[in-house]
Amino acid sequence: MPAMHKQPVLRAEVRVGVSPQQARDWFLSLADHPERYQFESHAGFTFTEGQFGEPGARFQTTERFLGVAATLKFELTSVSEDRFSFRLRRPLRAVWGYFELEPAGAGETRLTLAIGSHRRLTRIFLRHPLVRRAVQQQINGEVAHIKQSMESLA
Numbered sequence: 001m002p003a004m005h006k007q008p009v010l011r012a013e014v015r016v017g018v019s020p021q022q023a024r025d026w027f028l029s030l031a032d033h034p035e036r037y038q039f040e041s042h043a044g045f046t047f048t049e050g051q052f053g054e055p056g057a058r059f060q061t062t063e064r065f066l067g068v069a070a071t072l073k074f075e076l077t078s079v080s081e082d083r084f085s086f087r088l089r090r091p092l093r094a095v096w097g098y099f100e101l102e103p104a105g106a107g108e109t110r111l112t113l114a115i116g117s118h119r120r121l122t123r124i125f126l127r128h129p130l131v132r133r134a135v136q137q138q139i140n141g142e143v144a145h146i147k148q149s150m151e152s153l154a
Contacts, residue, residue, distance in 0.1 A: 008097075008114035009126040012139040016109045016147045018154045020082065023101045023109040026150045027084055028053045039145040041065075041138060045074075053079055058089070065134040094119040095126070111146060113139045 016023060030037055030045075031052040038044035043062040050057030053076075060073045073090040082102065088095035097115040104110040115135060117123045125131055 006116065006118075008116040009123050010116075010132065010136050010139060011112055011114040012136070012143045013110060013112045014143045014147045015104050016111050016150050017107065018109055018150045019107055020101045020103050020109045022154060023111060023150055024081065026146075026153065027099065036149050037145075039141065041141055042145070048073075050076075052076070055079055063138060065138055066130075092117075092122060092125075094122040111143055113143050115139060
């Protein structure tokens with residue numbers, strides 16, 4: 001069996017002016033306030049099974065990549081104090097990712113969104129310049145939006 005590749009292909013990172021616990025609470029509040037994750041290129045999400053914060057919970061969203069809408073289906077694979085891990089179920093099952101929350105000084109958190117794959121061909125696909133640009137632009141927008149939303153509630 002080939003080695004699992006856990007190094008992300010793409011990542012976006014931002015410092016947020018809230019504590020790691022406030023950041024974690026923001027993510028957990030998405031169960032009751034999914035609209036907090038809605039912005040220009042992201043239509044928010046809908047839970048189809050389980051709730052946010054529960055491993056195995058499934059949700060879907062419509063996102064715009066370079067102006068093209070795509071419906072994505074996800075599953076939370078694990079949840080810890082500092083990480084929410086997920087996998088894409090459709091359209092590319094081999095894509096995984098995580099949100100990581102790390103202390104970054106007094107009352108600050110380093111929020112990272114990372115995307116990768118355990119399959120070589122999917123990693124190559126994610127590195128293709130057009131795909132890389134589209135996905136990187138999307139995840140940069142996501143962490144910027146999350147930062148703004150977290151700080152507005154603090």
